[in-house]
Amino acid sequence: MDMGLINKTALVTGSTKGIGKAIAIELAKEGVNVLINGRNHEEAERVVDEIKAAYPNTSPQNAVADIVNVTEREALFAKFPQVDILVNNTGIYEIMSYDEVDDAVWEKYFQTNVLAANALSKFYMPGMLSGGFGRILFIASEEAVMPSGQMPQYAVTKSMLLSLSKSLSKLTAGTEVTVNTIMPGPTLSENVQQIIESVFPDVNMTFEQKEKTFMAANLPQSELQRFIRPGEIGRLAAFVCSPYATPFKGSPIRMDGGMVPTIY
Incomplete structure (x- = not known):
């Protein structure tokens, strides 16, 4: 199925491995020019080369940057001032008891899992709105709606992404721009x-x-x-980023393998 994404440009954060890399690959399969992001230049370059070899009709590029660092983030914006698709995948997690989570940990998780994604969305959304098309996709977790209690600092930030996604989606009313969230289960x-x-x-x-x-x-x-295999999430993400998924507006999309036992 042609997803109608040929020659679109997508920035996928944290795309040198795991879910982010899988999303980048699936987008490249659809003819998207993917910007590979990570903190390590060599790792990003390897993924760029891998995608270019597999999908020679696309133009992947190295978008190395620590998106939590304001200076590096601004340099990323200067180099890539406009994208059609933004996938906010970067995130950190660790099993911790509530007693272990001090203010420094809360701040680190808030900065990494929420504020960095918010900054990218705030920068790229105006161009999407003025251009008539755009996709912002957050990668959350089933922990956002069913906290296990094993990593409260992570669950809280993933819940925040659901709220942020819905709030941003309100700004896209009447347009072909969408903001959504995918909630994968154990991957x-x-x-x-x-x-x-x-x-x-x-x-x-x-x-x-x-x-x-x-x-x-x-x-x-x-x-x-x-x-769940990262590629399975990647294929869902590619569809959500396509013109066929425009009716998804501010939607929390569960792909949790049945982990969440409730209807909602």
């Missing part, structure tokens, strides 16, 4: 895969066996009973 990032392999070092077990055993013991509430 098989590189770090998660390493954790599973370390928990089950038995070389006679396939990864699928290790994964199912891990899920049954640690995430029995998942109906999927496997980790």
